[in-house]
Amino acid sequence: xxxxxxxxxxxxxxxxxxxxxxxxxxxxxxxxxxxxxxxxxxxxxxxxxxxxxxxxxxxxxxxxxxxxxxxxxxxxxxxxxxxxxxxxxxxxxxxxxxxxxxxxxxxxxxxxxx
Amino acid sequence: xxxxxxxxxxxxxxxxxxxxxxxxxxxxxxxxxxxxxxxxxxxxxxxxxxxxxxxxxxxxxxxxxxxxxxxxxxxxxxxxxxxxxxxxxxxxxxxxxxxxxxxxxxxxxxxxxxxxxxxxxxxxxxxxxxxxxxxxxxxxxxxxxxxxxxxxxxxxxxxxx
Amino acid sequence: xxxxxxxxxxxxxxxxxxxxxxxxxxxxxxxxxxxxxxxxxxxxxxxxxxxxxxxxxxxxxxxxxxxxxxxxxxxxxxxxxxxxxxxxxxxxxxxxxxxxxxxxxxxxxxxxxxxxxxxxxxxxxxxxxxxxxxxxxxxxxxxxxxxxxxxxxxx
Numbered sequence: 367x368x369x370x371x372x373x374x375x376x377x378x379x380x381x382x383x384x385x386x387x388x389x390x391x392x393x394x395x396x397x398x399x400x401x402x403x404x405x406x407x408x409x410x411x412x413x414x415x416x417x418x419x420x421x422x423x424x425x426x427x428x429x430x431x432x433x434x435x436x437x438x439x440x441x442x443x444x445x446x447x448x449x450x451x452x453x454x455x456x457x458x459x460x461x462x463x464x465x466x467x468x469x470x471x472x473x474x475x476x477x478x479x480x
Numbered sequence: 481x482x483x484x485x486x487x488x489x490x491x492x493x494x495x496x497x498x499x500x501x502x503x504x505x506x507x508x509x510x511x512x513x514x515x516x517x518x519x520x521x522x523x524x525x526x527x528x529x530x531x532x533x534x535x536x537x538x539x540x541x542x543x544x545x546x547x548x549x550x551x552x553x554x555x556x557x558x559x560x561x562x563x564x565x566x567x568x569x570x571x572x573x574x575x576x577x578x579x580x581x582x583x584x585x586x587x588x589x590x591x592x593x594x595x596x597x598x599x600x601x602x603x604x605x606x607x608x609x610x611x612x613x614x615x616x617x618x619x620x621x622x623x624x625x626x627x628x629x630x631x632x633x634x635x636x637x638x639x640x641x
Numbered sequence: 642x643x644x645x646x647x648x649x650x651x652x653x654x655x656x657x658x659x660x661x662x663x664x665x666x667x668x669x670x671x672x673x674x675x676x677x678x679x680x681x682x683x684x685x686x687x688x689x690x691x692x693x694x695x696x697x698x699x700x701x702x703x704x705x706x707x708x709x710x711x712x713x714x715x716x717x718x719x720x721x722x723x724x725x726x727x728x729x730x731x732x733x734x735x736x737x738x739x740x741x742x743x744x745x746x747x748x749x750x751x752x753x754x755x756x757x758x759x760x761x762x763x764x765x766x767x768x769x770x771x772x773x774x775x776x777x778x779x780x781x782x783x784x785x786x787x788x789x790x791x792x793x794x795x796x
Contacts, residue, residue: 370626370628374626376622376626376629377621389774392773392774393774393786395773396599397598397599397601398601398770398772398773398774400773401773402773429596430621431592431595431596431609431619431621432592432595432596432597432598432601433592433598433621433623434592434598434599434623435592435622435623436623454622454625454626454628454629454632455628455629455632456621457618457619457620457621457629457632457633457636458618458619458621459617459618459619460619461595461596461609461611461616461619463619464595464619464621568752569748569749569750569752597766601766601770602764602766602767602770602787603764603766604752604754604757604762604764604765605748605749605752605757608766
């Protein structure tokens, strides 16, 4: 991979542990290129009166073939689960090969720009 | 915009009814490039610059990542880089440019517009991916992709990562 | 809805010609706006002149057309450079431009369908593509950004 300046907007990395499935990035994306699937689980904590409902992330997909690299998703994420990284060497032989799920999106991070 | 009535531009023989012979431009007069410092990557690269991603192709030349190809280098493959927004009106010209290239050849889709329509995914006039017109070997993501991403993709055509 | 700039110029072509004769012979902008609520299509022009003593004078004018059967008088006699803009208004808004020398398609070669810049012209991709934001758990009804409810009924 050729070296580029670290500020380059090469890709957006996901920190899945920080994602709460709040859907803000999905809703704000002008290209409709982010897809999230999640389900709710009840968590009982010691001392709490009632179990708490928590969203659990099942899948997080970005279609890089469609993404316009505007960074709105990075800006709106309240939990800093998305961030810019300079990675750029992920061309694909199929258009579908540009759809990346949680595993590949996490590989992009952690970032030197954090 | 094209048209014989636009002043100060070379007359490509185009008119309001036919947007000019881009195929001839790409297949004929245009310069061919190779990856700098990689004689093992035997390709002749031509840019079909349709929108702003073409600036990144030019940046690859300007920064010395791409250099003019040796005119007669046997065994080289022709590579067509489609950089920019493909519109339905121009799609036949893109196909003609591809068909005019000699075998062996490959097409690189460079940037979101060419990959899928990109920011214009909902447009009435934009082709939703150049792969609806010509066969694509490699899709380079980015809006725009960096010049380095172009070089990486070109090298990977010949040398698998 | 913001108020249209400048004065209502009626009759249109004569008013444009009068301003051109008055030295406003630089065409800066000529375009249209679809106003479905008032059943009108608004045509806007911005003309500029440079006085001999320096500076820049500008003037805005507009006219309102019947949206159901919009007809605009061409101003190409006074302003030849208006020809491309009137062609664009013709094909993008479906306006008949009376007296225009050449109304061949400018941008939409072989693309049929309703005029693309009319606000009720559906964007097919936005109708056919499911909005990923609608997949949120627990929400029953969602409004999709950029997609009027009438379009969704066409699914």
